[in-house]
Amino acid sequence: MRSFYEAAGAELRAIDPKALITAGLLGGGQCGTGGDDYQHVSESPYVDVVHYHDYGAGGVTLPCDQWNGLARRIDQAEAAGKPLLVAEIGEWAGSCESLEDRALHIVDKIEGRKSAGTAGALLWAFVPDPRPLECAMDIGESDHCMELSRLKPNGSDGLNPALPEGLGRRRSQDFWQLIEELCSFLLAVDSV
Known part of the structure; x- marks a missing residue:
């Protein structure tokens, strides 16, 4: 797996030396x-950010x-000197759990994970078009979770963390700027 990231990453950096490369793991x-293979892949010089998905x-x-587990992945990302983004947090709600309870669980997860690194x-x-009468991971416009997505990524709201200094990681402002650029790029590609 690491050889793929190194080959593809070298090609991408040849085209755009400032490109943010996420492993998407x-x-x-x-x-x-x-x-241990997670850390081995994460240590590639062509991987800037590593992921974890949680359902x-x-x-x-x-x-x-x-x-x-996530605790091990946080330790491995830190050892590799890479920020770890929980790139997907999915939780069931609708007929099986209230939207309010799901939002509270997700806040607990985000705050706990911030503390963990x-x-x-x-x-x-x-x-x-969410399905509120079904048990689904759908998040619609009126969902309580949408309020979480409107928070500013500056570390001041208690949910969006600043990256720890001294671990070989990018500074928080730089990381969030790169994330914003990535999102803008994805939106531009999606509209083509």
């Missing part, structure tokens, strides 16, 4: 990134096991 022990139970701050979080998944 799920973090749960998938083929090529289970156990776990409500309010569990550091899900999964000792080999592939993650660099940020993204929620899964915004849909224009």
Whole structure:
């Protein structure tokens, strides 16, 4: 897996030396990134940000096991000198849990993960036509979780963390600027 990132990353950096490259790893022990392999891939000089995806139970701050859990991934990202973004937080709501409870669980997760060392979080998944009468991970415009997405990424609101200094990581402002540029790029590509 790492050889792929190194080959593709070298090509990308040849075209755009300032490109932010995310590994897009799920973090749960998938083929090529289970156990110690996650850190090995993360240490590539062509990976700037690593990911973890969480579809776990409500309010569990550091899900999964000792080999592939979020706590282990945070330690591995820190050792590799890379920020870790919980790139997908999905939790069921609708007929199986209230939207209010889901929002409270997600706040607990984000705050706990901030304390544990993650660099940020993204929620899964915004849909224009949520199914409130079904048990789904849908987040619609009127969902309580949308308020979380409107917070400013400056560390002042208590939810969006500033990255720890001294770990070989990019400074917080630089990281968030790169994330904003990535989002703008993705929106531009999507509209083409």
